[in-house]
Amino acid sequence: MKIPPSTLCIRLLLSLLVFSSSPAAELPQGGEDLLKPALIKPYGAGAKFEIVPVTERSFKEAQRIQLDRAADHPWDVGAQSRLPRGLAKEDVGIVVFEARAQPFPGESAEKAIAEGTIYLQDNTPPDYAKAATLPFRCTSAWQTFYLAFKLDRDLPAATAALSVQLGAKRQILEMGPLNVIHYGKKVAMKDLPRTTVTYAGREANAPWRQAAHARIEAFRMAPLSLRILDSQKRPAVGAKIGVRQLRNAFGFGSAVTAQWITAKDADGDRYRKVVGECFSRVVFENDLKMEFWEQSLTNAPGSGWNWEQTQQAAAWLKHQNIPMRGHYLSWAPWEPWSEKLRTTPDKIKERILAHIPRITAAVGDRVFEWDAINHLAGWDKNIDDAMGVKFYSEIMQAARAATKQALWVNEDQVFRPGRQQEDYYKRIKLLIADGYKPDGIGNQGHFDSSFLPTPMEMLDNSDRFASLVPALQITEFDVETGGDEELQADYLRDCLLVCYSHPAYTGFLNWGFWEGAHWKPSTALWRKDWSEKPAAKLWRSLVNGTWATKASGRTSDQGEYGVTAHLGLYEISVEFGGKTQIFLAPLTKSSVPFIFTLKP
DSSP states (O other), X not given: OOOOOOOOOOOOOTTSEEEEOOTTOOOOTTOEESXXXXXXEEEOXXXXXXXXXXXXXXXXXXXXXXXSSOOSSGGGSEEEEXXXXXXXXXXXXXXXXXXXXXXXXXXXXXXXXXXXXXXXXXXXXXXXXXXXXXXXXXXXXXXXXXXXXXXXXXXXXTTEEEEEEOTTSSEEEEEOOBEEEEXXXXXXXXXXXXOEEEETTOSTTOHHHHHHHHHHHHHSEEEEEEXXXXXXXXXXTTOEEEEEEEEESSEEEEEEOHHHHSOOSHHHHHHHHHHHHHOSEEEEXXXXXXXXXXXXXXXXXXXXXXXXXXXXXXXXXXXXXXXXXXEOSOBOBOOHHHHTTTTOHHHHHHHHHHHHHHHHHHHGGGOSEXXXXXXXXXXXXXXXXXXXXXXHHHHHHHHHHHOOSEEEEEESOTTSTTHXXXXXXXXXXXXXXTTOOOSEEEEOOEEEXXXXXXXXXXXXXXHHHHTTOSOEEEEEEEEEOTTOHHHHHHHHHHHHHHHHHSTTEEEEEESOOBGGGOSSGGGOSBOTTSOBOHHHHHHHHIIIIITSOEEEEXXXXXXXXXXXXXXXXXXXXXXXXXXXXXEEEEEOTTOXXXXXXXXX
């Protein structure tokens, strides 16, 4: 999902994250310091900047940045420096600096929190393409940050830059001289020091886990009861039974691309293999978005979007019995095309409302549900500035008339207290009051290590939104951890456990899985060479192991066999009389015993 970083609001809870690092970690030899170090130049209207003296550190001055209210966008306030030369894709390095938060007048030092995100980027508008994303969060004590990076793309010499974005929240940040140490490809990331992050509830014996596992047994499992009859319809006594889950009923999945589903090379083969083995639900990342879908119909040279290719990918998914979400029918934030029509809102309305019946008719039952409105709460500046918030009810009305598929709303930062969460909640209530209750509430779930909500908070938040609509889904999960692969795996594990254990959730989708086709390559589960990160191993161990029942045994004197299993589609193998026969059993909470009669 190629979007600017979301505007963020934050609750001041010191218990959420713990940062720790050696104040003087040893760096590998042979690095080039690109900034020599420097206090980089701040920018942004509405913020106060000053150089303040420092007595208790090795440096004598720090840059203080005070923001009395959150900016419209995180990138509206910060600091930036051009880099002295270009850098290459997969180059490794580390950003090192010291920082602390300061309290506002009347506030205690214990509640002072400052946060930001450092980017190594290509300063070419309008995308300002990011090669590395390095979030940080600090308290009132001086702390040394070691933020290791591996670049996702080349940074040309003329436009390579370091950017510090600080506009996400009201804060006072003091930052000392900043070093960018570049190692090229001479050092591995694992050999660089790292400021580590953790979160409450990560512990293996955390109390919330036991309750979560109990809920899984209650909500996600049921008796799989079989009665096997021979060809004469007599009990098949002592038949050898094999039970293997083919697809979990829960939507464990990922965003995919039609391009890679249909690719005719070795990477395409590996891509399809992972999709077929590991996912019980998918969504096209971009292929069905309005602008790209319209381009795909024309098959314009160089556009990269092809409707025939998209249909071929959908047919392959159907053959694999992998259901697909539709993403999306409409988008609430301003886009380049809608910005041009800002003064003529009727034309914006006309295009959106005309698009909905066109795409739903073309896609048909290839999808089982749609994101009717993506980014319903948006980024402060949305089309409802011109259209009015009631326009979202018109979108839902048009979607209800155009398709019988389930209609969802979708938003990011739903677990983060603040404006975006509250606006989302209020706008869903407005849709319900207008008679256009969505069928489900999507939570995109894009995280980074500057703010990792605890599992306990996620469960409480889920209860709150499920009181509006009792169908929830993580639709676009990824977590940026600055190269800490163990943290990535642990946080994925706990988010999966939260969702699979909560009765309102219907699915959990990653926003990509392979480093070779991911909007944030550093957050992928599989590396470019298809080796598995700890997060991929964790995914397989839960989705293809712990939560995918596999069992065997023999039938009783009555020809019966049973096991408690996770809900989903099962392959039942029956070996009897020297022959093996295969049956399918779709297990639900309301399933009655399956009776299978063997052929002669």
